[in-house]
Amino acid sequence: MRSVRKIANMTTDFNGKVIKKYLCEGCGNEVTVIRAKMLFGPKKGEWFEGKKGCDCEVYEIVRKEQEQAxxxxxxxxxxxxxxxxxxxxxxxxxxxxxxxxxxxxxxxxxxxxxxxxxxxxxxxxxxxxxxxxxxxxxxxxxxxxxxxxxxxxxxxxxxxxxxxxxxxxxxxxxxxxxxxxxxxxxxxxxxxxxxxxxxxxxxxxxxxxxxxxxxxxxxxxxxxxxxxxxxxxxxxxxxxxxxxxxxxxxxxxxxxxxxxxxxxxxxxx
The missing domain is CATH 3.40.50.300 (P-loop containing nucleotide triphosphate hydrolases)
Structure with a gap:
């Protein structure tokens, strides 16, 4: 099983499967974890897990920018x-x-x-x-x-x-x-x-x-x-x-x- 990665605007229309949903402790958003196949590239056909809904990365970028300011x-x-x-x-x-x-x-x-x-x-x-x-x-x-x-x-x-x-x-x-x-x-x-x-x-x-x-x-x-x-x-x-x-x-x-x-x-x- 590959590591979980963040996916924007993912749906289950391409043989994807929703594995779980949870509330992120960092940003408070509902996060959906999806298992799906790579649709293109050298790893086409391989399964991976991804998540959507989490804004922690965005918040971290904003936090660092605020600290720098x-x-x-x-x-x-x-x-x-x-x-x-x-x-x-x-x-x-x-x-x-x-x-x-x-x-x-x-x-x-x-x-x-x-x-x-x-x-x-x-x-x-x-x-x-x-x-x-x-x-x-x-x-x-x-x-x-x-x-x-x-x-x-x-x-x-x-x-x-x-x-x-x-x-x-x-x-x-x-x-x-x-x-x-x-x-x-x-x-x-x-x-x-x-x-x-x-x-x-x-x-x-x-x-x-x-x-x-x-x-x-x-x-x-x-x-x-x-x-x-x-x-x-x-x-x-x-x-x-x-x-x-x-x-x-x-x-x-x-x-x-x-x-x-x-x-x-x-x-x-």
């Missing part, structure tokens, strides 16, 4: 709204090198594994320059995008610059930028404090953006110490929002970029 949409959201330093674009968990921060790497991976839209959780990467805070945060955003979540990675100094440009001629207005950030499943606010101002419009605007993300998944990275967040009322307000539902990951250590540079200098001496 969703993946393309998520990538477009990430690419169009993220503001990323070029050096970070190839960052992954696999090429994270500062070995002294293995525990931070494991926490970052666990965040991806345990990500649940119904249970918002923040990560707060704090520490000195060049220790891999941005690398791990970017890796988390990319990994979650690949799992089907909408993510945005944004350098806070670049964000403030982008918002400023909307006050002149710009393709996007401030409301569109803030709405894009508000709607994402995860937003990474990278390099908070690098804008260099501790009061005025930049800090007030940053607080506004972070505040509208309350109750959602966020990741923050900063080189500022906890005491440096205490120097102004506006910074204290931002620091308070960042600590909400957040797991701190402290990464103080050797500047990896400086270490790599000095290694190259030594090799060329």
């Amino acid at each position: 969703k993946a393309a949409r998520l990538k477009r959201i990430f690419d169009e709204n993220s503001l990323i330093n070029p050096a970070l674009k190839e960052a992954t968990f696999e090429n994270f090198e500062p070995n002294e921060f293995g525990q931070a790497l494991q926490k970052a991976k666990r965040y991806v594994e345990e990500f649940d839209l119904g249970k918002p959780k923040n990560l707060f990467f704090q520490g000195s320059f060049g220790t891999g805070k941005s690398h791990l945060s970017f890796s988390i955003a990319k990994a979650l995008q690949e799992k089907g979540y909408s993510t945005i990675f944004i350098s806070t100094p670049k964000l403030l610059t982008k918002i400023r440009t909307t006050y002149g001629k710009s393709e996007m207005n401030e409301e569109q930028i803030i709405n894009a950030l508000a709607d994402a499943d995860l937003v990474v606010f990278d390099d908070i404090g690098a804008e260099g101002e501790i009061s005025g419009w930049p800090i007030q605007k940053l607080f506004e953006v972070i505040d509208q993300r309350a109750g959602k998944h966020n990741i923050y990275t900063t080189n500022l110490s906890s005491s440096e967040f205490e120097v102004s009322k506006d910074l204290r307000r931002i620091f308070s929002r960042m600590m909400m539902d957040a797991e701190p990951i402290i990464m103080n250590g050797t500047d990896f970029r400086k270490k790599q540079f000095l290694k190259k200098v030594k090799e060329n001496v």
Whole structure:
């Protein structure tokens, strides 16, 4: 007996015989299984079994097309709204090198594994320059995008610059930028404090953006110490929002970029 194949518009007018009928668990349609002879070709006269009525193959094609469309949409959201330093674009968990921060790497991976839209959780990467805070945060955003979540990675100094440009001629207005950030499943606010101002419009605007993300998944990275967040009322307000539902990951250590540079200098001496 040959394997069952799908037959479109088959009848029993050509020595065919209906063997059975059943409801397909996949598509829910009534499926008819027919035994018939090949009417032409090299196997003419041989018996085979075929079925009609099942739409599982069609549904599978549609499902794959929908998945591809969703993946393309998520990538477009990430690419169009993220503001990323070029050096970070190839960052992954696999090429994270500062070995002294293995525990931070494991926490970052666990965040991806345990990500649940119904249970918002923040990560707060704090520490000195060049220790891999941005690398791990970017890796988390990319990994979650690949799992089907909408993510945005944004350098806070670049964000403030982008918002400023909307006050002149710009393709996007401030409301569109803030709405894009508000709607994402995860937003990474990278390099908070690098804008260099501790009061005025930049800090007030940053607080506004972070505040509208309350109750959602966020990741923050900063080189500022906890005491440096205490120097102004506006910074204290931002620091308070960042600590909400957040797991701190402290990464103080050797500047990896400086270490790599000095290694190259030594090799060329």
